[in-house]
Amino acid sequence: MRLSQYFLPTLKDNPKEAEISSHRFMLRAGMIKQQSAGIYTWLPLGLRVLKKIENIVRYHQDEAGAHECLMPTIQSADLWKETGRYEAYGEEMLRMTDRHDREMLYGPTNEEVITDVFRSYIKSYKDLPQNLYHIQWKFRDEIRPRFGVMRGREFLMKDAYSFDLTKENAVYSYQKMFLSYLKAYTHMGLKVIPMKADTGPIGGDLSHEFILLSDTGESEVYVDEKWMETDVSGKDVFYENREQLDKYFKEMTSIYAATDETHDGVGAPANLIKTRGIEVGHIFYFGTKYSEALKATVQNKEGKMVPVEMGSYGIGVSRLVGAIIEANHDEVGIKWPAKVAPFDVGLLNLKVSDQETSTACEGLYGKLKAAGLDVLYDDRDVNAGSKFADMDLIGLPWQVIVGPKGLKNGVVELKKRSTSERNEISLDSLVTTLTTDIKDLKRGF
Ligand code: P5A
Numbered sequence: 001m002r003l004s005q006y007f008l009p010t011l012k013d014n015p016k017e018a019e020i021s022s023h024r025f026m027l028r029a030g031m032i033k034q035q036s037a038g039i040y041t042w043l044p045l046g047l048r049v050l051k052k053i054e055n056i057v058r059y060h061q062d063e064a065g066a067h068e069c070l071m072p073t074i075q076s077a078d079l080w081k082e083t084g085r086y087e088a089y090g091e092e093m094l095r096m097t098d099r100h101d102r103e104m105l106y107g108p109t110n111e112e113v114i115t116d117v118f119r120s121y122i123k124s125y126k127d128l129p130q131n132l133y134h135i136q137w138k139f140r141d142e143i144r145p146r147f148g149v150m151r152g153r154e155f156l157m158k159d160a161y162s163f164d165l166t167k168e169n170a171v172y173s174y175q176k177m178f179l180s181y182l183k184a185y186t187h188m189g190l191k192v193i194p195m196k197a198d199t200g201p202i203g204g205d206l207s208h209e210f211i212l213l214s215d216t217g218e219s220e221v222y223v224d225e226k227w228m229e230t231d232v233s234g235k236d237v238f239y240e241n242r243e244q245l246d247k248y249f250k251e252m253t254s255i256y257a258a259t260d261e262t263h264d265g266v267g268a269p270a271n272l273i274k275t276r277g278i279e280v281g282h283i284f285y286f287g288t289k290y291s292e293a294l295k296a297t298v299q300n301k302e303g304k305m306v307p308v309e310m311g312s313y314g315i316g317v318s319r320l321v322g323a324i325i326e327a328n329h330d331e332v333g334i335k336w337p338a339k340v341a342p343f344d345v346g347l348l349n350l351k352v353s354d355q356e357t358s359t360a361c362e363g364l365y366g367k368l369k370a371a372g373l374d375v376l377y378d379d380r381d382v383n384a385g386s387k388f389a390d391m392d393l394i395g396l397p398w399q400v401i402v403g404p405k406g407l408k409n410g411v412v413e414l415k416k417r418s419t420s421e422r423n424e425i426s427l428d429s430l431v432t433t434l435t436t437d438i439k440d441l442k443r444g445f
Pocket of ligand 1: 159281312
């Protein structure tokens with residue numbers, strides 16, 4: 001992508017409304033634009049990151065055996081009246097009527113709709129287990145939308161719903177999602193800790209929140225010091241190996257970690273760290289709460305119709321964009337982990353008016369693209385200082401800096417954004433070095 005032709009409206013000054021780094025940098029890097037409180041346009045750079053996160057989540061949901069579908073954003077109130085949640089949900093639900101005066105709502109979550117889908121088709125235990133998910137916009141009329149995409153009113157969620165005949169099998173489905181979440185967060189370059197949680201308006205008796213530790217997080221949390229050394233990647237654990245998964249789940253959930261609502265000191269170890277965190281996912285097992293209300297029953301082995309056992313599993317996809325920035329930035333900008341970066345490498349032409357520099361840049365741009373890298377080529381006729389500042393702000397993992405002085409000696413500069421390390425490197429070996437480095441960091445997907 002040529003920056004001179006791209007849509008990247010970066011801002012030099014800090015927007016006054018932004019209280020935390022991620023919000024500030026998302027606005028300044030031209031990733032989002034606020035349209036009204038808690039509602040955003042995703043500009044091209046921001047959308048690239050959102051899609052990368054979405055794809056990582058999708059990859060791990062598919063691997064865990066869930067099937068993607070797409071439910072509507074607008075739902076009929078009827079189903080919600082059947083479960084009693086139309087009243088219970090309160091002011092957070094955005095309600096509307098259509099031209100026939102039918103009550104509709106913008107979905108804040110999809111337990112009702114998916115249970116309706118399920119009951120329309122599945123009648124026998126032979127067709128179980130089943131797990132359906134979608135990645136769809138939600139609306140919650142939050143009292144205090146804030147921190148940009150962290151607490152939006154309109155936000156993108158991945159929500160999955162599992163269906164099983166027995167509680168035992170439902171717990172296995174829950175554990176598979178638990179593992180899928182740990183693998184997905186690790187894939188994005190995050191260390192996220194599973195914590196015992198409250199079930200709130202979703203209901204149920206087994207629930208975990210997935211928390212990214214961060215001083216700017218909205219939740220107060222208590223974690224055992226042990227978590228700092230604990231590997232949460234879920235690597236070498238397999239979905240199909242039920243015994244191994246159960247053991248791993250028990251291991252992970254036996255180390256103390258709790259949100260403010262569930263922390264009562266009981267079972268808490270002495271070496272407890274009290275800190276803050278960002279909730280980037282939340283999973284629930286709630287048994288037959290919705291299937292009983294909506295009569296989603298299946299025939300069991302004895303021929304009797306029984307309500308299906310359910311769980312639901314949410315990941316805050318748009319919130320993750322902000323959360324990743326909170327965990328990866330310095331005072332001048334973002335430092336994207338390679339797998340979620342909007343482009344792999346920024347190519348800076350320090351002197352567009354110089355024929356030799358421009359020819360060298362064009363050559364590199366072509367070669368890097370041909371090697372399969374996403375390149376953002378800063379070919380604008382602006383001063384070098386602005387180019388450095390913008391590149392550091394938008395935080396691509398690598399910068400290739402090309403100027404007339406270096407070229408005289410056949411070299412360009414390669415800067416790694418995460419460490420600010422800069423190295424001179426010969427024009428001839430740049431492409432090989434960069435593709436090897438990047439392939440290494442992108443491996444596993
Ligand atoms: C689980 C999936 C649910 O809604 N029903 C379907 C269950 N859970 S939840 O905890 O309420 O939400 C899941 C995740 O969505 C993100 N999230 C938000 N992100 C941005 N802005 C918001 N206002 C917002 N509300 C929830 C969180 O990451 C949460 O864990």
